[in-house]
Structure formats: C-alpha cells, structure tokens
Amino acid sequence: MKCKFCDYSCQKAGRQKNGTQKLYCKGCNKYQQSVYRSNACLKETKRLISKMICESVSVRGIARILKISVNTVQAYLKWAGNQISKPPIPLNQANIEVDELHTFIGNKQNQFWIAYALNRATGKVLDFVIGRRSKRTLRMLVNTLLLSGASKINTDQLNIYRTLIPPAIHEYRRYCTNRIERKNLSIRTHIKRLSRRTICFSRSHDLLECCLKIYFWEA
Numbered sequence: 001m002k003c004k005f006c007d008y009s010c011q012k013a014g015r016q017k018n019g020t021q022k023l024y025c026k027g028c029n030k031y032q033q034s035v036y037r038s039n040a041c042l043k044e045t046k047r048l049i050s051k052m053i054c055e056s057v058s059v060r061g062i063a064r065i066l067k068i069s070v071n072t073v074q075a076y077l078k079w080a081g082n083q084i085s086k087p088p089i090p091l092n093q094a095n096i097e098v099d100e101l102h103t104f105i106g107n108k109q110n111q112f113w114i115a116y117a118l119n120r121a122t123g124k125v126l127d128f129v130i131g132r133r134s135k136r137t138l139r140m141l142v143n144t145l146l147l148s149g150a151s152k153i154n155t156d157q158l159n160i161y162r163t164l165i166p167p168a169i170h171e172y173r174r175y176c177t178n179r180i181e182r183k184n185l186s187i188r189t190h191i192k193r194l195s196r197r198t199i200c201f202s203r204s205h206d207l208l209e210c211c212l213k214i215y216f217w218e219a
Helices: 043-053 059-066 070-083 135-147 159-164 178-190 205-217
Strands: 010-015 021-025 030-032 096-105 107-119 125-131
Touching: 043 059, 043 070, 043 205, 059 070, 070 205, 096 135, 096 178, 096 205, 107 135, 107 178, 107 205, 125 135, 125 205, 135 159
Parallel strands: none
Antiparallel strands: 010 021, 021 030, 096 107, 107 125
C-alpha cells in the first residue's frame, strides 16, 4: 500500500486492538490504516468541518451530520484555528472602520465583545480582539492600527474611541461605519454562535477565537 501522506511504500506494523492491520511508512514515519471505521480520519471530513462552521452550522450539528463526536469537532477547530496566523496589516491604509459585536461566553450573564477592524475599500478584516467593552480591550486593537500608519479610522460614537484615537485621523460622523455594520450582519448570519436571539453561544474563549480566525482569514 502507498502512504496516504507521501506516496511512499508502507509495511505491516502489527494490528490495532480491534484487529485492524496497522501500516508504517518509512518515508514520513507515520502509522496508518488502509480502511478507517471512523469518519474523523478522512481528509474530506476535516475540510467540511471548517466549511460548515462558517455556514451557520453549530458544533453539535456538524457532529450529527458527519457522524463524529462533538469533542472531535471542537479539537479540530482549535487545531485549525491555532495554525492560522494573523496576516500582516498593510501600512498607510486610507480608511479603516472599527466596530464591536456583542456575544456571550460560558453563560448569558458573561458578556463579551468582539472588536475588529475592517478595510473600507477591500472589505478585509485586519485584526480583532475579544474582551470586555473597555478601554483596555479597545486599546489593543487601536494601537495596532495606529502603528500601521492608518490615515483615517472611522468608529461609532462610543466615547472610549475619542480617548484612544488622535482627533486628526478619527471620524465618527453618521454613516461612516456602513461597511462594517453590514459585515456585522454577515458574521451573525454565517457563524451560528453569534446569532441574535438564540440559545447558541460559545462555551470557550479559545474556541470562539479559533472560529473567527477560520472565518476571517481562511474561509
């Protein structure tokens, strides 16, 4: 049998506890089987998990559709999210919009906010942070934009922004955040855990961050 990872020839290497023949590849030093009983081992399954999480399917819904365990879905989402690094922010961008999304983590008494920055011209998400709606949280996002030399930063009329962004590049007039407000609607539509008036919400800060990385920078 050819290796599923590197196409090198495999050799027999004993059996699993259930009696299935185990194979070993000398090329990439990986163990494998010719046939798997669980769908979680299939490459197509992993691709579908990332795709479905961005199409308003919950973690438990993915597990039911693909016939795998909930823990497997969560473990893969965390692994995939940790493999994605934030793309570098281009310097001297002309116009950036910043806004926040309200959500819950753990239970509906534990309120969190997703603050993120959007390039008004391209619609690409530049960076995001998850935390309380406080100056400490928003400062992490705003400082990154200021270091990139942004020419203009558009926000809503939240007072915190006026203390963080220099007046020369800060704009908070009416209709200056139209693009990012529309993006908010798309995010809530595509990610089940961020939908309004629903029992779905994140139980884990890390899992929410990984799902957003997949949605913003991979999907």
